[in-house]
Amino acid sequence: MKKILPKLSHLAILSLVLITPSSFAQLVNPISAATSISVSGVTPVAKAAATTAPTWVKVSPTAGGLSTGLNQAWMSPDVSSAWSSGYSGKGSTITSIDNFSTATSNLSTGNVGTGTFSLSHGAWTAGMSYMIAPNASLASQDYTTASGTLIPLAKTGLNVINASYAMYAAKTYTVANMNWSKEEQSLISYATNGNAIVAKAAGNDAVAIGAANAAGQIDFLNTALSTGKTQIFVGALTGNGTTTAKASMQTYSNTAGTNTLVQAHFLSVGVNSTQLGGLAGTSFAAPIVSGYAAILGSKFTTSTPTSITNQLLNTARTDTLNNYSAAVYGKGEASLSRALAPATIK
Amino acid sequence: MSFPLDFFNSSFWLLVRRVFLCLIISESCFFSVQVFAFDFLDKTFLIEFKQGSELTDKVMTYQAGGFDTSGGGKVSFQPWYSTNWTDARVTFMTQLTEHVGLIWGISSGESGQKYTIDPSMKVGIAFHQVLDKRSSISARVTTIVGGNLHEAPCSADYGDIGGVQNVNCRLAASTLQPSQTLQYLFNDRPYNQNTFWVEYKQEFN
Numbered sequence: 001m002k003k004i005l006p007k008l009s010h011l012a013i014l015s016l017v018l019i020t021p022s023s024f025a026q027l028v029n030p031i032s033a034a035t036s037i038s039v040s041g042v043t044p045v046a047k048a049a050a051t052t053a054p055t056w057v058k059v060s061p062t063a064g065g066l067s068t069g070l071n072q073a074w075m076s077p078d079v080s081s082a083w084s085s086g087y088s089g090k091g092s093t094i095t096s097i098d099n100f101s102t103a104t105s106n107l108s109t110g111n112v113g114t115g116t117f118s119l120s121h122g123a124w125t126a127g128m129s130y131m132i133a134p135n136a137s138l139a140s141q142d143y144t145t146a147s148g149t150l151i152p153l154a155k156t157g158l159n160v161i162n163a164s165y166a167m168y169a170a171k172t173y174t175v176a177n178m179n180w181s182k183e184e185q186s187l188i189s190y191a192t193n194g195n196a197i198v199a200k201a202a203g204n205d206a207v208a209i210g211a212a213n214a215a216g217q218i219d220f221l222n223t224a225l226s227t228g229k230t231q232i233f234v235g236a237l238t239g240n241g242t243t244t245a246k247a248s249m250q251t252y253s254n255t256a257g258t259n260t261l262v263q264a265h266f267l268s269v270g271v272n273s274t275q276l277g278g279l280a281g282t283s284f285a286a287p288i289v290s291g292y293a294a295i296l297g298s299k300f301t302t303s304t305p306t307s308i309t310n311q312l313l314n315t316a317r318t319d320t321l322n323n324y325s326a327a328v329y330g331k332g333e334a335s336l337s338r339a340l341a342p343a344t345i346k
Numbered sequence: 347m348s349f350p351l352d353f354f355n356s357s358f359w360l361l362v363r364r365v366f367l368c369l370i371i372s373e374s375c376f377f378s379v380q381v382f383a384f385d386f387l388d389k390t391f392l393i394e395f396k397q398g399s400e401l402t403d404k405v406m407t408y409q410a411g412g413f414d415t416s417g418g419g420k421v422s423f424q425p426w427y428s429t430n431w432t433d434a435r436v437t438f439m440t441q442l443t444e445h446v447g448l449i450w451g452i453s454s455g456e457s458g459q460k461y462t463i464d465p466s467m468k469v470g471i472a473f474h475q476v477l478d479k480r481s482s483i484s485a486r487v488t489t490i491v492g493g494n495l496h497e498a499p500c501s502a503d504y505g506d507i508g509g510v511q512n513v514n515c516r517l518a519a520s521t522l523q524p525s526q527t528l529q530y531l532f533n534d535r536p537y538n539q540n541t542f543w544v545e546y547k548q549e550f551n
Contacts, residue, residue, distance in 0.1 A: 024538060051520050084533070237364070295521055296507070298521065299508075300504070300507050303508060307507045308507060311505075311507045315416045317418070337414060338415070338417075340518035340519050340520065341415050342415045342504045342508075342513075342518050344415065345415070345500050345502040345503070345518050
């Protein structure tokens with residue numbers, strides 16, 4: 001893929017930015033109740049070919065002590081109903097792009113129903129998708145060490161990429177200014193061309209996708225993904241909604257906004273921090289949709305990522321949400337049971 | 347006690363032989379056949395009349411099921427797994443000799459939109475022998491011919507994601523691939539297809 005080069009009119013600004021790389025782009029860990037937002041300055045520019053080998057490694061099913069096969073409180077009732085057939089994600093691959101560093105600053109304490117652990121951000125997000133789709137193959141790529149490498153895809157079955165991170169730059173830039181690393185280039189390409197489903201955490205700035213946050217920063221990865229075929233932005237609800245106990249968007253969660261392209265690719269799922277032992281943020285919403293996509297991929301083995309993306313989006317529920325509007329909730333609350341069901345039957 | 351001889355000299359077999367002979371000789375023996383028929387019926391007793399069976403019960407458990415379609419419509423299993431007539435069975439025993447009886451019966455079967463329980467015939471032998479003033483032994487062996495439970499598949503339209511496929515109606519919205527759900531269609535034999543029962547009774551002072 002062609003490198004994105006800054007336009008001539010932005011060269012002066014780019015020069016300034018190169019002097020102060022920390023102001024050019026930031027990788028932000030989404031909110032955890034146990035930690036405040038941590039910001040690290042990283043220049044997301046792929047200057048040369050990858051110098052490190054791909055770190056696409058299989059995540060151990062027992063990573064961090066998380067276990068599967070148990071219906072947990074934070075899961076939608078749809079999940080246990082789907083498991084009753086004992087067939088959940090087989091043949092699909094979920095690749096988590098995240099920070100898997102075990103440095104103390106990256107550890108968060110949480111409890112997803114199998115005990116309290118202190119794990120890296122990546123271990124939590126990968127683990128949660130695995131708990132939803134326990135028969136899926138798992139892989140990971142650490143963006144702190146391997147952003148210069150393309151994200152590999154499994155050769156067979158459905159590929160789902162979980163992206164519980166953001167790529168920020170000052171709002172004075174546009175997406176055209178972004179000089180993406182190979183990692184983000186491949187992520188954007190897969191969504192644009194429909195090669196893989198990209199479940200992207202919407203973000204925790206309480207703004208619309210594509211809008212600047214209070215610090216004047218925009219998640220340009222969201223912006224770049226907005227026009228693709230197989231991206232799903234995932235917002236966080238206060239819990240799993242029902243028609244009698246409806247859910248609302250978490251106050252911190254980004255929303256779909258007025259861009260109809262974004263609305264058409266925006267889903268919400270329940271992220272109740274009490275049920276997650278203190279974990280909070282849209283980081284933990286995206287893995288749920290990743291798991292749902294993997295389950296669909298194991299049922300409809302000949303279906304394309306685009307069809308499965310559309311199935312998840314088109315079967316979302318609005319009757320389980322308070323004061324539904326597309327600008328807030330996008331297509332609505334993801335419904336695994338409806339996504340698995342036929343349209344008609346006789 | 348001489349079971350085989352008693353059985354084949356029994357009134358039942360005498361009736362069978364006479365009917366057979368009448369068929370090949372002439373209609374004039376119809377009267378004698380009729381007498382034996384009445385004798386046969388005199389020794390025939392109704393021992394069971396039952397509506398429903400374990401297979402009926404199994405099907406009924408799915409009536410309450412259902413799922414939402416992808417568009418949010420409700421699909422109920424009730425119309426598919428209910429019937430206007432529940433399988434009914436009548437069973438008789440005809441005493442053939444002092445010690446031996448013939449068990450015989452039929453069932454009507456039943457059907458719903460997505461299942462069928464075949465009609466069936468039940469045959470068997472009962473034996474009873476008093477050993478002394480305080481003890482006796484009884485035995486019974488029966489078999490059922492027919493009476494199987496079958497289930498028909500549904501045609502489900504999954505739209506762009508899966509197209510139209512044959513599927514087990516009850517598992518159409520499960521995580522199983524549609525083609526894999528077909529192996530779980532009902533195909534059951536009667537629960538009590540073959541039975542053997544022995545009882546020894548001893549009275550104590």
